[in-house]
Amino acid sequence: MSQAKVSDAAIAQIAGEIKFDILAGVPEGSNDLKRSQIARTFISDTITAPTKEMFTYATMASLGDDVYHEPSTEQTHIARITGKEAALFMVSGTMSNQIGLRTHLMQPPYTILCDNRAHIFKGAGFHSGAAVTPVAPKNGHHLTLDDVKNNVVYGPDVHFAPTEVIALENTLNGTIFPQDEIIAISEFAHSKGIKMHLDGARIWHVAAETGKSLKELLEPFDSVSVCFSKGLGAPIGSCLVGSKEYITRARRIRLLFGGGMRQTGILSGSVAYALTHNFPLLPRVHALSHKLEKSLEDIGVTILSPAETCMANSGTRAALPEPLFLGGSRVVLHIQTSESAVDDLISLIATIAEEKRKAGFVKPEVQVNGHQDVYVRRVAH
Known part of the structure; x- marks a missing residue:
C-alpha cells in the first residue's frame, strides 16, 4: 500500500515542535563564571572544564x-x-x-x-x-x-x-x-x-x-x-x-x-x-596538595591519609566573599585549581581552628566516610 505524501506544512509543524536552542536564556559570560568556580572547587578532579x-x-x-x-x-x-x-x-x-x-x-x-x-x-x-x-x-x-x-x-x-x-x-x-x-x-x-x-x-x-x-x-x-x-x-x-x-x-x-x-x-x-x-600540569597539582597538607598539619589538623598526589582530608565549610566548594572530608585538587583558592582554604581552616581553640573545643579522632585509613583530628592547643 502506498503512503500519501506528507505535506511540507506538516513537516514544518513537527520541525517547529522539536527544535531547541540550548543557548537561549544562557547569561553572557556564564561559562567564564563557571570556570572561576571550578578553580575554587575541591569536590573532585572530574569537574574540570575543557578549555x-x-x-x-x-x-x-x-x-x-x-x-x-x-x-x-x-x-x-x-x-x-x-x-x-x-x-x-x-x-x-x-x-x-x-x-x-x-x-x-x-x-x-x-x-x-x-x-x-x-x-x-x-x-x-x-x-x-x-x-x-x-x-x-x-x-x-x-x-x-x-x-x-x-x-x-x-x-x-x-x-x-x-x-x-x-x-x-x-x-x-x-x-x-x-x-x-x-x-x-x-x-x-x-x-x-x-x-x-x-x-x-x-x-x-x-x-x-x-x-x-x-x-x-x-x-x-x-x-x-x-x-x-x-x-x-x-x-x-x-x-x-x-x-x-x-x-x-x-x-x-x-x-x-x-x-x-x-x-x-x-x-x-x-x-x-x-x-x-x-x-605536564600534574606536578603542580601535587605541589599544591603537599602545601595544603603541611599547612593543615601546622594548624593542628592531623591527617592520617597522606596527600601523596591530589587529595587531602579536611571537612570544613564556611562563607567567603568568593566561596569555596567542598564535598565533605575529601579535598581534591586538580589542574584548574588556583593557588589563591588553596591559600583561602588554608586561611579558612586556620581561622576556624583558632576560634575552636579559644572556645576550648577539642574534637577526638573520628572516622571519615567509613574508611578505616582516613582520619582527621582537630586538636586544640
Missing part, C-alpha cells in the same frame, strides 16, 4: 565511526604507551572497569578480590554476578601479598567460589600503591592462574609523582582501565587495555552493555589534547 583550546583542537578530529573500528582514534596510542596489545574507548571509568572484569569472567562460580575501599566493589556483583572478597589492608594504606594470600580462594576446595581476578586500584584515595608490592601480588596471582586487573583511573598521577613510565607501572596487569576525565581534564572517557583477544571480547561486551559509540573523534581529540597539554 577553548581543547575544544578547537577536538573539532578537527576524525568523523569516523568507532563501532566500525575507526582507525584514527586514540586507542592505538593508548595501547602503545601502556605496553598492551589493544585498547577500547569507553564513556566512563565505571563502564571500563566493569566491562574489564566481565571480560575476564568466563564461567561461574567465580570471585573477585579487591580492597574494601575499591570503586569496583560496588558494581561487580550486579554487572557480572560475581562474588566479591573485599579485604581491609592491615597497614591501612594498601593491600600486601600477605593480605592477598590470607583471602584468596584457589585449589580443589569446592566450598567457595575460586578467585578469578585480583583487582587493585592505583591511586586509591590519592595514595600510591608501591610498585614492588604490586609485582609480588602479580607474580603470586599468575602462579595460581588468577588474572590481574587495575583500576588505573588516576595512574597518570603515579607516573607524574614517581617518574615511572606507564608501561612499567602497568606491566604486572592483564587488563587496566585508565581515565581521561580524572586528572587529565578531558570532558569524558576511559580506555580499557589488554591483549588483542581480550579487547576483541570486551568490544562485544561493550556493545551488549549499550556502550557502542559512533563519531568519537571529538572525544578522542579532547583526550589527545589532555594527554599532550595537561599531563
Whole structure:
C-alpha cells in the first residue's frame, strides 16, 4: 500500500515542535563564571572544564565511526604507551572497569578480590554476578601479598567460589600503591592462574609523582582501565587495555552493555589534547596538595591519609566573599585549581581552628566516610 505524501506544512509543524536552542536564556559570560568556580572547587578532579583550546583542537578530529573500528582514534596510542596489545574507548571509568572484569569472567562460580575501599566493589556483583572478597589492608594504606594470600580462594576446595581476578586500584584515595608490592601480588596471582586487573583511573598521577613510565607501572596487569576525565581534564572517557583477544571480547561486551559509540573523534581529540597539554600540569597539582597538607598539619589538623598526589582530608565549610566548594572530608585538587583558592582554604581552616581553640573545643579522632585509613583530628592547643 502506498503512503500519501506528507505535506511540507506538516513537516514544518513537527520541525517547529522539536527544535531547541540550548543557548537561549544562557547569561553572557556564564561559562567564564563557571570556570572561576571550578578553580575554587575541591569536590573532585572530574569537574574540570575543557578549555577553548581543547575544544578547537577536538573539532578537527576524525568523523569516523568507532563501532566500525575507526582507525584514527586514540586507542592505538593508548595501547602503545601502556605496553598492551589493544585498547577500547569507553564513556566512563565505571563502564571500563566493569566491562574489564566481565571480560575476564568466563564461567561461574567465580570471585573477585579487591580492597574494601575499591570503586569496583560496588558494581561487580550486579554487572557480572560475581562474588566479591573485599579485604581491609592491615597497614591501612594498601593491600600486601600477605593480605592477598590470607583471602584468596584457589585449589580443589569446592566450598567457595575460586578467585578469578585480583583487582587493585592505583591511586586509591590519592595514595600510591608501591610498585614492588604490586609485582609480588602479580607474580603470586599468575602462579595460581588468577588474572590481574587495575583500576588505573588516576595512574597518570603515579607516573607524574614517581617518574615511572606507564608501561612499567602497568606491566604486572592483564587488563587496566585508565581515565581521561580524572586528572587529565578531558570532558569524558576511559580506555580499557589488554591483549588483542581480550579487547576483541570486551568490544562485544561493550556493545551488549549499550556502550557502542559512533563519531568519537571529538572525544578522542579532547583526550589527545589532555594527554599532550595537561599531563605536564600534574606536578603542580601535587605541589599544591603537599602545601595544603603541611599547612593543615601546622594548624593542628592531623591527617592520617597522606596527600601523596591530589587529595587531602579536611571537612570544613564556611562563607567567603568568593566561596569555596567542598564535598565533605575529601579535598581534591586538580589542574584548574588556583593557588589563591588553596591559600583561602588554608586561611579558612586556620581561622576556624583558632576560634575552636579559644572556645576550648577539642574534637577526638573520628572516622571519615567509613574508611578505616582516613582520619582527621582537630586538636586544640
